Amino acid sequence: MQIEELKIKLADAFPQCTFEEKSNMTTILINASDAYALIKYLKTEVNPGFDTLSCLTAIDWPDYMEVVYILFSRESKTQLIIKSKISDRNSPETKSICDLWPGAELLECEIFDLFGINFTNHPLLRRVFLGEEWIGYPLRKDYVDEINMITL
Amino acid sequence: MQPTVEVLNERDYILNVGPQHPSTHGVLHLRIKIEGETILDVEPVLGYIHRSIEKMSEALTYRQFIQMTSRMDYLSAHMNNLACALAIENALQVEVPDKVKYIRTILCELTRLASHQLWWAANGLDLGAVTPFFLAFRDREAITDIFEEVCGSRLTMNYIVPGGLMEDVPEGFADKIKTYLDTFERTLSEYDQLLTGNEIFRGRNIGVGVLTKEEALAYGCTGPVARASGLSCDVRKWFPYEMYDKLSFEEIILTEGDSYARYKVRIAEMYQSIKILRQLLDGIPEGDFQAKVKKIIKLPAGEFYQRVETARGEFGVYIVSDGKSSSPYRIKFRSPGLSNLAALPFMTKGAKIGDLIAVMASLDLVIPDIDR
Numbered sequence A: 001m002q003i004e005e006l007k008i009k010l011a012d013a014f015p016q017c018t019f020e021e022k023s024n025m026t027t028i029l030i031n032a033s034d035a036y037a038l039i040k041y042l043k044t045e046v047n048p049g050f051d052t053l054s055c056l057t058a059i060d061w062p063d064y065m066e067v068v069y070i071l072f073s074r075e076s077k078t079q080l081i082i083k084s085k086i087s088d089r090n091s092p093e094t095k096s097i098c099d100l101w102p103g104a105e106l107l108e109c110e111i112f113d114l115f116g117i118n119f120t121n122h123p124l125l126r127r128v129f130l131g132e133e134w135i136g137y138p139l140r141k142d143y144v145d146e147i148n149m150i151t152l
Numbered sequence B: 001m002q003p004t005v006e007v008l009n010e011r012d013y014i015l016n017v018g019p020q021h022p023s024t025h026g027v028l029h030l031r032i033k034i035e036g037e038t039i040l041d042v043e044p045v046l047g048y049i050h051r052s053i054e055k056m057s058e059a060l061t062y063r064q065f066i067q068m069t070s071r072m073d074y075l076s077a078h079m080n081n082l083a084c085a086l087a088i089e090n091a092l093q094v095e096v097p098d099k100v101k102y103i104r105t106i107l108c109e110l111t112r113l114a115s116h117q118l119w120w121a122a123n124g125l126d127l128g129a130v131t132p133f134f135l136a137f138r139d140r141e142a143i144t145d146i147f148e149e150v151c152g153s154r155l156t157m158n159y160i161v162p163g164g165l166m167e168d169v170p171e172g173f174a175d176k177i178k179t180y181l182d183t184f185e186r187t188l189s190e191y192d193q194l195l196t197g198n199e200i201f202r203g204r205n206i207g208v209g210v211l212t213k214e215e216a217l218a219y220g221c222t223g224p225v226a227r228a229s230g231l232s233c234d235v236r237k238w239f240p241y242e243m244y245d246k247l248s249f250e251e252i253i254l255t256e257g258d259s260y261a262r263y264k265v266r267i268a269e270m271y272q273s274i275k276i277l278r279q280l281l282d283g284i285p286e287g288d289f290q291a292k293v294k295k296i297i298k299l300p301a302g303e304f305y306q307r308v309e310t311a312r313g314e315f316g317v318y319i320v321s322d323g324k325s326s327s328p329y330r331i332k333f334r335s336p337g338l339s340n341l342a343a344l345p346f347m348t349k350g351a352k353i354g355d356l357i358a359v360m361a362s363l364d365l366v367i368p369d370i371d372r
Helices: A003-013 A032-045 A104-115 B053-058 B062-069 B074-092 B098-126 B131-151 B173-196 B199-205 B213-218 B223-227 B259-281 B336-342 B344-348 B353-363 B367-371
Strands: A018-020 A026-031 A052-060 A065-073 A078-086 A093-095 A118-120 B013-017 B029-035 B038-045 B302-310 B313-321 B330-334
Touching: A003 A026, A003 A032, A026 A032, A032 A065, A032 A078, A032 A093, A052 A104, A052 B302, A052 B313, A052 B330, A065 B313, A078 A093, A078 B302, A104 A118, A104 B336, B029 B353, B038 B344, B038 B353, B053 B062, B053 B330, B062 B074, B074 B098, B074 B302, B074 B313, B098 B131, B098 B173, B098 B259, B098 B302, B098 B353, B131 B173, B173 B259, B199 B259, B199 B353, B213 B223, B223 B259, B223 B313, B223 B336, B259 B353, B313 B336, B336 B344, B336 B367, B344 B353
Parallel strands: A026 A078, A093 A118
Antiparallel strands: A018 A026, A052 A065, A065 A078, B013 B029, B029 B038, B302 B313, B313 B330
16 A cells, blocks of 8 residues: 555544654654554554554653654555654653554563653553663653763 | 562562673573473563663764764674664765765675674574684684774774765775685585584574564564564665665575574575675775765754664664754664564573573674663
């Protein structure tokens, strides 16, 4: 399935998502509350489905957060970036996609550890790198560590 | 740290493998729950060498942060550098000279050879065979000598930069590699004689740590680990970069999915790398070693994702630029090691402790790549 065809289909099934063509891939912007449903739809209902989770990460913007999923369909050789927006920066929360890709488990732990985004429905969410006693979330833009930070 | 592998009853026995165990190749710590010799559960405990390279990169310029990537998967330093350089070049829409493409591809394949040699050395050592270690290090030494001559560094290269190369290659670069390949092709057959057919080695690897194609995809495994399970995932074939679409080489795919298949994939890949190098060495064109790129790089606002195939699998660089600053707003490195490690608990459930070591050796993990 080509991107244009997919866009028409998505406009029907998920009218709340918007598209962006700022990079070498198509980006879909959606609210975190609908992100899980969209990704599940792309994996299971679209034919050929997006069967590969290439990358999973997050971005901290000044007044909101985004979880970024880079998906790839091996059959149609199409790539997609899905950016799920979390408006509440103080207690960010979104639904885990571990049941779709078990490989997401460690990646979501990493995001939880470094950004403080809580993934509901995650089998074992833990601070996988820094340990439970670490204070703060280093990859947030407002995190300050006077001693260890490298600045120009 | 809060224990996450739960102790269910007093008969559960938790064993810590690492972080200083020699077979964990660095500082990987595994908590394993065992009953007798049988593994019930495995939990990787990470972060012993976490430097937060992504956070540091946000404070460095586009030319500076590339130096960090040599320190992640230090056995694939050239490839990591290349991924960043390609991401920046694509964002700036810079076309590099043909000569640069040739040399970059040559360096990447040499890196793959050196990395697979080190894996082979360590794989033998992990299973109690000491000779492979010396044999492979002898071969690897010659490659690091070539790297040293090219860029002055043996491990952390920083030679591939946005727009081209740091400097031109020295005279006799191609001839030196050609001579090396002739010698190495002969010694590579010794690898087979020494380990591939060894009865003990086969016994410890065949049928151990089986991963099916569907599971490899679900866990996000890439590289030789996934290809040994029948999953085609070579970035050089799927998303060709530099010279790879003009070269003839095979993507090695096996279907057994066990440790021995992973072993055979890497051995076969070494032969393919030699084949690739032979196609390139005679045709290096004359020309500049750099395209024109500004000293201070600023990327247009947007996001850029670039993948390359390192010796361990798909390495991805995801750059988010705000369009104003000369350093990335956010950068994410998708490391192949973390995803391959994610499959380890699954692969070793129900196996013996000795199998865990064999499976870990066949995954070819580099811990700084996992922790970053």
